[in-house]
Amino acid sequence: MHRWTDLRQVPADLGPSVVTIGNFDGVHRGHRSVLTRMVRSARALGGSAVAVTFHPHPAQVHRPGETPELITGLADRLDLLAATGLDAVLLIDYTLEFAQLLPEEFVRSYLVEGLQARTVVVGRDVRFGRDNAGDLATMIRLGEDHGFDVEVIEDIHGPQDASRRWSSTWVRELLAAGDVAGAADILGRPHRVRGTVVHGDARGRDLGYPTANLGQDMRGTVPADGVYAGWLRRPGLPDGLPDGYLPVAISIGTNPTFDEVQRRVEAYVLDRTDLDLYDEEVVLELVARLRPTVRFDTVEDLVTQMAKDVARARDLLAPGPLVLGASEAD
Structure with a gap:
């Protein structure tokens, strides 16, 4: 084009x-x-x-x-x-x-x-x-x-609401509510957020779940706070190379368990601790919301819930990205 x-x-x-x-x-x-x-x-x-x-x-x-x-x-x-x-x-x-x-x-x-x-x-x-x-x-x-x-x-x-036309406004409303699956019905694909991976506080690595933190230069609407299942795409890699499209659990929010105030978008690549994504531009595709962001009484409670989130994301993403609608085709 x-x-x-x-x-x-x-x-x-x-x-x-x-x-x-x-x-x-x-x-x-x-x-x-x-x-x-x-x-x-x-x-x-x-x-x-x-x-x-x-x-x-x-x-x-x-x-x-x-x-x-x-x-x-x-x-x-x-x-x-x-x-x-x-x-x-x-x-x-x-x-x-x-x-x-x-x-x-x-x-x-x-x-x-x-x-x-x-x-x-x-x-x-x-x-x-x-x-x-x-x-x-x-x-x-x-x-x-x-x-x-x-x-x-x-x-x-759309078939889900014959009284309302597909529109960008409707997509924004769904994303604001965290309904990325509903947004995908209108978009015909998972919603995307693009940004550069930056250094964080390494807390995820200390907890056993190293995350890729997106910088504040992100493009694309960031949906409501919560934990999501999705995919991390690396557009800088040539097509066909391994690790170009990876399953992830995505956290959006302020990490209330640690009393943080800055809103972050960070993604854990399922079952991988060997990736170096710093300074790389990546695209996150959000498939489903797993739960809202909550404050946990102890770090141990948080880690237990993170393990459950990862297990749910793994099951949900098992069919692969094409089955879940990552294709651009209607």
């Missing part, structure tokens, strides 16, 4: 394209349903399937400090978009200056002249241009003026 950050990078001979616009936070199953349909339409047209997205998220520019944490960081968002079969993503640097473009200016410069759009795929609630003045009616009118079709995508609902 081509990744363009400027219209000048788009090939002049791109040819006709099928284009959609969105933030695609989480790249959940609703997003992927739209994107895979786009890819099929582009193939039938003999053109390219292109998604237009933004970084940073527009809400972070217009309402800094008031926006929710993004479900996925930029690297994971682009990887997940690529997995849908798109030919290219145009990643627009979202600034207050860009936000001043009139709807007509945005469509003409980016969709018509820049990407040679033959079809533009949008939802009924699409908004674009200065002050979000452009809507579906605007897009249809501009399509008539500039010679592209507008395909309207209806809301996509």
